[in-house]
Every structure is written in structure tokens, then in C-alpha cells.
Amino acid sequence: MQLSPWTLTGVVLVAAVTFYLGRRSSRFANSTHDFLVARRTVRSRRNAAAISGEYLSAASFLGVAGIVLKDGADGLWYPIGFTGGYLAMMLFVAAPLRRSGAYTLPDFLEARLGSVALRRCATWFVVVVGILYLVPQLQGAGLALKTVLPAAPPVIGAAVVTVIVVANVLGGGMRAITLVQAFQYWLKLFAIAVPAFVLCAVFVTGNPAASAGALGSPAPPMFPQQTTVDIQTDVRLHVDEVTPVGVREPGSDTDRTVVWAGSATEQVAAGTKLTFPAGTQVPTVSDAVSANSDWLSPGKGLTDLLQTYSLLIATFLGTMGLPHVLVRFYTNPDGKAARRTAVHVLLLLGLFYLFPTLLGAMSRMYVPQLLVTGQTDAAVLALPHAMVPGLIGQVLTAVVMAGAFAAFLSTSSGLLVSVAGVVSTDVFGRGRVSDFRWASLVVGVLALAFAVLMRPTDLSLSVGMSFALAASVFSPVLVLGIWWRGLTWPGAMAGMIVGGVLVIGALATNTASRYTGGWAPWLADQPALVTVPVAFAVTVLVSLATPAGRPVDVNSVMLRLHAPDPLGFMRDRAVARFGQIDTSKQRAGRGRHRK
Known part of the structure; x- marks a missing residue:
């Protein structure tokens, strides 16, 4: 696929509008209150659009269709x-x-349990979760740009997103990105819905390009015509039947014909070009589903069932632990508005996810070569041109590309604000605007470095690991801290550390396995089924064993959390007090405590 003027125009327009809206909103940001929580004046509908805009990341816009x-x-x-x-x-x-x-999330834990040590522990986990989530956004930007401009190295797309996001966050923090993210939700919905409607209309009229076969066919997809596939990363390909294939090795100018045996797995090096005759069954990367009959049915074995439960635990509970999601609820005027915001988000997300799911199914018929390269995350970018070659396909690709860059920009903005807010108030310790800006710059550069150095994986899978970490570290302390008076700061810290260590260990195991032959069990890829219950159990047991760690003002704190808003018990904590010890109020537990 070549870069067309339409695609370039779409990307430039999205970048320019994002920068303009951010700079315009930045004019009203002049205090730490603006930079961290936008003065807590964001209305529920705009906040819901902003949350949806930052939540619909590369994993949603590209990864869902790919998976x-x-x-x-x-x-x-x-x-x-x-x-x-x-x-x-x-x-x-x-x-x-x-x-x-x-x-911030660490500030909530201190407000609830009164421990400086717990706050510091939470701070570092927020940084880890934020960067772990930010890295695939930048990698996705590199993938998107490389899909339409093969000569561009992936670092270009990642660097463009990083520069725009850092510039907006430096200018106005949360105040600057709220309007940007709300706008980008509707842009992303337009960019995914319009191509879906057009391609469905093309499909129904029976005029699309030749397909790889009906989804109801029990066999794997087939190449409708002779197809050459450029392998960009090392892959292991599985074939179900005897398959003749033309192979051009890296650095060679000539093709040689080889025959792959049925039910075999072949190792193909990066830089190899494979040519498949028309009517050949499409090989798939070793961890993909090959036959359409299996593709249409959910997994039937015990392992598949456990993986599904693990994924659901991670995504259901991990959402409440994501720092860029939580910080958005601090911007609402009161608790009622926060709950109303969550309801609106449910509606907006449910509407959006209809379309990448539909495009993913159509991609199996019209871009089966992505199953060979393993870069299935490019499905929504490659599908329009494959179904409608020519000008209409180029325009639709440009629209999708604009939406993809909006996804990278909005999610990266929310992550950078949330992590920079924690770093500026808890690591730098003063909470000033200048500290926030320095923290934004440091976090942005660090995330870009990791995005360049780390090996890209499927976007939904890598983001799923972020959800597993958030669910294991923060969901126990949030749920128990809000609903159980018996929680103590030693119990909360023990649960966070145990859950975090288990998930990070699984991540390290899975990463090592990917480089050394894929020997790790499924639990290393989806660990939440074990790590979340263990984190909850450790939190409860340690809290029961350390009653002295329970704050003495637990009753008043719980009243403030649960009393209806009109009663007036809610009190916002002063930003100026961040990093300062309050000795006027002694609370139970080891170490120093702050208000």
C-alpha cells in the first residue's frame, strides 16, 4: 500500500486540529488545579466523551478488528x-x-488509609501501569504509518504522536486535553462507522474485489489470485494442506519454489517474500485460528475456558485501576455526576465497538495475507483498499487512518497527564506547574524510548497485560478501601506488591518465551485468573492480621465516601498540600502520615 495524498491530508488535519484545540484550551490553564483535574468543572456528557476518547486506544481502534x-x-x-x-x-x-x-490514585489511598509509604508504593505502580499502556499506543502509531508508507521506520509515527501529545500536555494538562479528547471520540466514531457502512454496502451489492471465501466455509481462507506477501518480522506459519510457495530469501533476486507439507509449521525469516498461487489455502501464524469452522466457534477446551475467564477478570476489574481512567472521574463536580458519566461511557463504548468487530470479520475474507505476516492489527487500514480499489478505497483508508491517529493521540494524552500528575506531586514532591511540565517531558521521552526498544506484539494482547496489572494492583485496594472498614495500610501495600510482582513476573516470562520459542504456558499471557484472587486474599488476610494499621478516622472517611452529595460531606483535598506533611492530625499505622 502506498501513501496517497488523501491519507497524508487526513493525518495532517487530525494532528493540526488536535494541536489547535489543545493550545486554545491551554489559554485557560494557569494553576495546578487546572493541570490536574480541570478545576473539577467538567460536565458529565463532555467528560463521558473525553473518557471514551482516551479509552478507545490503539487496542480498540486497530487491535479489536485484528484479534x-x-x-x-x-x-x-x-x-x-x-x-x-x-x-x-x-x-x-x-x-x-x-x-x-x-x-490522583495515590492521593486517594493516602486519604483513605493515611500512610505515606502506601502512597509512595502506589505512585510507582501508577508509573509502571501508565508506561506499559502508553508503549503500545506509540508502537501502534508506528505500525499505522508504516502500513501506508512502507519506507517509513516505525519510530517516525511514534515520534510524531509523542511530540504532539507532549506539546499539548505541557501547555495545559487536563484542562487542555478535555476538549481534545471529547472531539476525538466523535472523530473516531465517524472514522470507523463511515467505512463500515460503505464497505457493508459494497459487500451487499456483490461488487467487492474477489474474496478469500465465505466465512461459513469450514476450510481456511484461500488466496483468490496469485499473491505475494512481504514478511517483515520472523514468523512461524502453519499450513493445513500441501502448499506450493515461491520463496525469495532476504538479499536474493530470484525465487525458488518449495512445497510445504500438510499440517506442518514453517519458520520464515524477516525480509522473505512468499508468493502463493491462486486457490492456495492461506497459511496462518502459529497462534491464529486457521479453519473458518473453528474461527466461528468459541474455544471448547478447558484451557480456552480458563483463558476467557482470565481475560474477563482482567478487563472488568482492570478498568477501575487504570490511572488515566480514574483521573477523569476526579474532574466531575460531584459523585452523582461521576456516576452519570460512567453510564454515558457505557453507551458510547457499546456503540463504537460494533464497528471494529464487523470490520474484523470482513477482513478475514478480503485481507487474508495479514494472517501470513502476523500483522493483523493493520486489518482496518488495509481493508478499504482491498475491497474497493481506486479513489473510493483511498479516501476510506484516509478516513480510517485519521481515526487511528486520533486514537493514538487521545489515549496517549490521558496517560501522559495521569502519570505526569502523579510524578509531579509524589516524586518531585512540590506539585507546581513547572514540576508537572518537567514530569510530562520525562515520561514522554521514556515511553518513546521503550516503544522503540521493545518488541511489538498484538495491540490487544499487550494492552490486556496492562489491564491485568491494574486489576491485580489497584482493584483490591479500591474495592476494599471503599466498601470495607477493616482494610489497613499494611494489607493494602501487601496486596499491591504481591499482585504487581506476580503480573510483572508473568510479563517477563512471556517476553522471554516470545524470544526463545514460545514455551510459556497460557497463564503467562493471561495471568489475572490467578493474580487478582491472590491479591484480594493477601490484602484481606494481612489487614485482619494488622488491626493497628487501621486509621482512627475510618468512620468519618467512610461517611464522606458514601453520604449523598446534597448532605455536603464531600471535601476536596488542596493541591498545595501535596508533598507536605500534616502533623496536626495523628493517624494509626507505622511511619509518617499526611492529611
């Missing part, structure tokens, strides 16, 4: 989990979290 293309029915659990997490957020967390008066 449906590769895994079929099992891939549908991702959009279900991504959306359903806001139901748990609305029921258990949204309103009490806003009534706490906190500015």
Missing part, C-alpha cells in the same frame, strides 16, 4: 470486557472515588 480476524469468536470477549468494565466502575467506584476529594 477478531485472527481468533474469531474468542476475540469478541475483548470489546465485551473493555465495555463491561465501566459497569463495575459505575457500581463500585465512580461516585465514592469522586467524593473522596482526591486528585
